[in-house]
Amino acid sequence: MYKNFFSDLTDTRLLFNWKKLKWDKRYRLIYTLQEKIYLTALQGNTIKMGRFQEMILTSLTAKLVVIKEVTHEMNYSFDLNTKIKLVLSLKWIDTVNLYSYWEQLNIEISYSIFSEVYYKSIRLLTFLLLEPQWEAYSEPCSFGSRSQSNKKDIVLFFANQIKQKKYDYLILGSYAYQLNATHIHLLKKKIHNTFLVKKCIANSLKSSLNDESGIKFNNDLFNAVLVNILTYGIKYYIANNKLIKALEFPNPSSLTNSFFCVSYRNYFGVFYSSHLTTQWFTHLLEYSFTRLNLRYLPTSYNLNVFPSSFNLLGFSFGLNRTSIKLIPxxxxxxxxxxxxxxxxxxxxxxxxxxxxxxxxxxxxxxxxxxxxxxxxxxxxxxxxxxxxxxxxxxxxxxxxxxxxxxxxxxxxxxxxxxxxxxxxxxxxxxxxxxxxxxxxxxxxxNKKYNLLYSHRSIYDQDKLYWVYRNELQK
Incomplete structure (x- = not known):
């Protein structure tokens, strides 16, 4: 099998074709598949969604794009022949057998470099198929939880909420996140995909625990998707708590205006109106994150006491009686x-x-x-x-x-x-x-920055909206 992969004839043809590849069409094809994953996930058609995800897993186009992106980010200089071999050899291998697989391939790069490229490629490929699915699953009662959202959106949303004075109190905190065996067990319970997709996700999660990868789990997009999966359901758990319902909105008409959950990457907060629920909100959040094996550190703020301040994502919010001082x-x-x-x-x-x-x-x-x-x-x-x-x-x-x-x-x-x-x-x-x-x-x-609405998604096929938004961000 490997002789057929790396024959001189195959190398020559692929080398010639690599230089003539139209990468725009490759990226467009992957994006089209992601749009279909998003739409089928919204419709609840998991069988059709799984087929589109398997197309990304098995397509040569996705592997070409993944290897191109990963090798471009790394400081090593790979020739085209090596890139082609990496594309052809990219398949789902158990991390225990990765070394023997590398020996059989006879690629002219060291095992440490090969394992780093392999683990990064697997993560990126997993991200391509998981991100649109969980973009569709994001709770409607949250803002900023989607991995593709910009941090400026969540900062501007906080400023607008405080200016409008809809809520009197805020609980805001961040949690430490480092992938371990407990998190993998919880993620497997929450992920409902086809057998092939599950196997791919399990492989990428195991590779994240492998010390040989040389990559620490930082705050990247793939990590944001895993956080979104891991914390999925907390907002519904708070909204359906009977005690919070009784204290916050005894009147059914005020159900949607009594509190609002906000999340972005490893930040989680709640805007609410009644001081009586502060202790209960704190207790529920600490309990929820403890069950998820995440260390949550919340702090409560009274938005009606001046002057006060808090920091979020590199911005400092200084609250005065008439204005908000927003500085780095x-x-x-x-x-x-x-x-x-x-x-x-x-x-x-x-x-x-x-x-x-x-x-x-x-x-x-x-x-x-x-x-x-x-x-x-x-x-x-x-x-x-x-x-x-x-x-x-x-x-x-x-x-x-x-x-x-x-x-x-x-x-x-x-x-x-x-x-x-x-x-x-x-x-x-x-x-x-x-x-x-x-x-x-x-x-x-710089032009005025437009806030991303919570219901908008990059996969919702409204291309005019996203082109206009991208032009304003330049």
Whole structure:
């Protein structure tokens, strides 16, 4: 079998075809299958849904796309011949027998690299078939639980809920998540798919526990899907609790307005109206997450007491009587400055920080500008421009201190003459044709961000809505 896979004739044909592949059509085919999985899951037609999921599992198109994405993310340089062999050899192998399988393949890469590619590919392939299914299963009484949603949606939703003053109290907490055998057992009980899909999911979950993969389970999209599956049903459990019903909405007409559950990745919160239910909400949430083997740390906030503040996803909410102060947290600002310093400095063999004096300012500006653009796009909802002005000063001083080592005599005069320009009466750092971006100007350029409605899905076939939304996010 392996001789047929890796014959010279097969390699030559596939090498020629790989260069001529139309990747747009490949991605479009996978997306079409995901749309059908989403629609059949909404209809409750699990048999038809399982057929579409098996198409993704067994199709060569999905394997080509998965290997292309995984090898592109890795720092290793794979030639086309190796990529083709990885595509053809991608099948469901038990993690115990993976080493013997690698020996039989005779691929010219080490076992550690092969296992890393294999585990990442299996996870990505599992994500492609699970994500649209659980996108359809997301509870209608929640917001932000879907893995494809943007964190800016949930931040803006929190700000709007507090502004509208629908609810007087908030319980917000995060939980630690690290996959273990208990979680795998719970996930298997909640997943109802065909035999082949179940086998694939079990294989990918086992590979997540394998130390040889060298990959820690971080906050990626596949992890978000598993969290969504694991925590599925908590909101219904709270809504159907008889004591909460009696305390929160004794009148049936107020059923939908008494509390609202919010979740995003490893964050979970509840907006509610009555102070009497604070203790019961906390108890129910702690009990639910303990049963799921998750360590939940909730904190309750009174939205009518001023001033008060809380942090969520890198944003700091400062609550006043008439407004909300929404700014980046101090930790997110420090991480941003550290990213810029990584461009300008490095550690030597003794662990000392050394400036890259051989790096021209022009090249440094080319590397720093995308970091500034990305950060400004993430925090474009910040409503205090003083924060961006302060960060602009920090960035300018950081680059100035780095440049001091080049201009040891007449530092200030050389810096002003060679690296400072005034554009529209604003002091800018520049060299050649490249000008350093300013955070304040970047945020003013960004268009208004549109909130994603909780009932919208990327698979709902309303392409005009998603094209318009993507244009606004650029």
């Amino acid at each position: 947290t101090l930790n997110s600002q420090k991480k941003f400055i550290y990213q810029i310093r990584q461009v300008l400095y490095k550690k030597d063999f003794l662990g000392r920080t050394r400036g890259l004096t051989h790096l021209p300012l022009q090249d440094a500006i080319i590397r720093i500008n995308p970091i500034i653009s990305s950060w400004s796009c993430t925090y474009q909802m910040t409503n205090k421009s003083q924060c961006f002005e302060m960060l602009d000063e920090v960035i300018n001083n950081t680059i100035y201190r780095w440049q001091i080592k080049k201009y040891k005599k007449n530092i200030r005069n050389k810096w002003i003459s060679q690296c400072i320009r005034y554009i529209n009466n604003q002091r800018r750092i520049a060299e050649g044709k490249h000008v350093l971006k300013l955070l304040k100007l970047e945020c003013m350029k």
